[in-house]
Amino acid sequence: MKKDIILKAENISKQYRLGQVGTGTLSHDLNRWWHQVRGKENPYLKIGDVNDRSTKGTSDYVWALQDINFEVERGEVLGIIGKNGAGKSTLLKILSKVTSPTMGSIKSRGRIASLLEVGTGFNPELTGKENIFLNGAILGMTKKEIASKIAEIIVFSGCERYIDTPVKRYSSGMTVRLAFAVAAFLEPEILIIDEVLAVGDAEFQKKAIGKMQDISRTGGRTVLFVSHNMAAVKSLCTRLLVLQNGTVFYEGDVEEGIAFYLNSENENFDDNAINEFIQNQNDDFFVLKKVSIVQDFSSDNNFYTNKEIVISIEYNVIQDILGLRIGFDLVDLTSGAVVFRSFHDDIANEMQKTIKGNYSIRALIPENFLKNGLFGIKVAIGIHNVRWIVFDDNLMLKFNLTNVNGLNRAFTDSRPGFIMPQLDWHYFDN
Known part of the structure; x- marks a missing residue:
């Protein structure tokens, strides 16, 4: 069956000269014209860096698109x-x-x-x-x-x-x-x-x-x-x-x-940046020292759906604090949606007082709870009537969760949503 093609792009390339409007200088325009009248190729098409905004490059010309x-x-x-x-x-x-x-x-x-x-x-x-x-x-x-x-x-x-x-x-x-x-x-x-x-x-x-x-x-x-x-x-x-x-x-x-x-x-993330960051900032009340994500407390940076995920947070309280809340957002990086937010005092019935000292806390995300996909942990810290901080995306810990099919879980990849809980189902007599 013949295709009904309505739009076709063939060998599209686009070159820009950095820091210039148009083609750049009069001398470059004259050089292009001189090559054109002699039937030769534009000399500036042979030079130029690839379109990578994170590197400085060596040429004034950059290929925004190539082929x-x-x-x-x-x-x-x-x-x-x-x-x-x-x-x-x-x-x-x-x-x-x-x-x-x-x-x-x-x-x-x-x-x-x-x-x-x-x-x-x-x-x-x-x-x-x-x-x-x-x-x-x-x-x-x-x-x-x-x-x-x-x-x-x-x-x-x-x-x-x-x-x-x-x-x-x-x-x-x-x-x-x-x-x-x-x-x-x-x-x-x-x-x-x-x-x-x-x-x-x-x-x-x-x-x-x-x-x-x-x-x-x-x-x-x-x-x-x-x-x-x-x-x-x-x-x-x-x-x-x-x-x-x-x-x-x-x-x-x-x-x-x-x-x-x-x-x-x-693949572009540094291994340590994916699963851990260390920060010792100056603060009158609180210093967040280290946040990390691990499975089985090993150095393996691979994460699997059938294993418990551990969020570890280490911090230092400079002086006694009333109403300190340590938590995180779990973000689905495919859609940018927040799957859930959790705090260390969620089960407390009243505002807690935290005594000066060093602390290490862990939150456990149960096995077979999340679907496979790319997720992020964004740390959030609150001090009652003082400040509220949600750490920048640059400090978001990221991990790729791989599905491991167990018994009766052959169709997990096709399920919609972010989570994949194993619910209890029961039969009842009519």
Whole structure:
């Protein structure tokens, strides 16, 4: 069966000169022109560092994208993920024809609507209603076609009360609501969505994802979706593209791609940084000395679902404290959701007094409780009426939990949710 390809990227590369607007200097432009008139290659295409924001590099030129190739079929929802600076937004700007590639070509069939930044394509001086007609005209639609959809757009956006107000007075959430409604209801053949939906509230994100599913499955339209929300990617996308340092790192199945991406991120962590941090900060009341995650109190950094997980916290109390609370958030790093928060005094009936001294406490997460996946421990400390601290993401301990199938647990990988408890089931006579 012949594929119905609606979008094709061939050898897409994009080069930027660091610290410069445009191509850089007049001498470089003249050098390019001189090579071009002699039928020779652009001399600056042979130089440049890879797109790795964490290293300084040796060249003024950097390849934001290098040799990107992929095809998208009609009705497909292609997810594009990767860490910050991987080249996702640059790729979408090229696909949307906001900027042109240094090398390569884009072939598309049909209208493309893009939401790359909050308020993309909106004139802030015009009202919401006027911007709907403006965006429709940009997409090549007639006034009559736009008018037939405008009621649906306004209702979906939830901005009816402010539809005759200039967009410059909208909040970022209202702006993205209206922009998404315009892009979705004016029926482009290809809809390109960058991370902007994260600006909206939970209710709107749910509506937007449902609408994208609807237009791809029943409308036969194509969606390209960039997000750091792995749960949204998993529920919406039919195929996945993972970018790393401006190149295609993985292309294929969504669940496999997400696992591949998370595992590759996990490989970049230093072993000690994954499971332990040591910090001796100055404080009048309290010093957090060490936090670590272990299984079986061994040095093995592999974690398994069928073993108890131990969270160990060592700290020093400088002076007697009333209402000290030590705890942590367990975070599912696939979705960013907090699975639970626990404190060492959860079972206490009244505020506790902690005497000056050194302490070591442990919390136990039972075996066969969590599903396999990538999790994080974010430490939280509270002192009643003094301060509340949740430690920075840079100090989040991370561990990759591998499923171990035991008796009657052959289908654990396909279960939804974050936890996998073994509940007691009982038979009763009718």
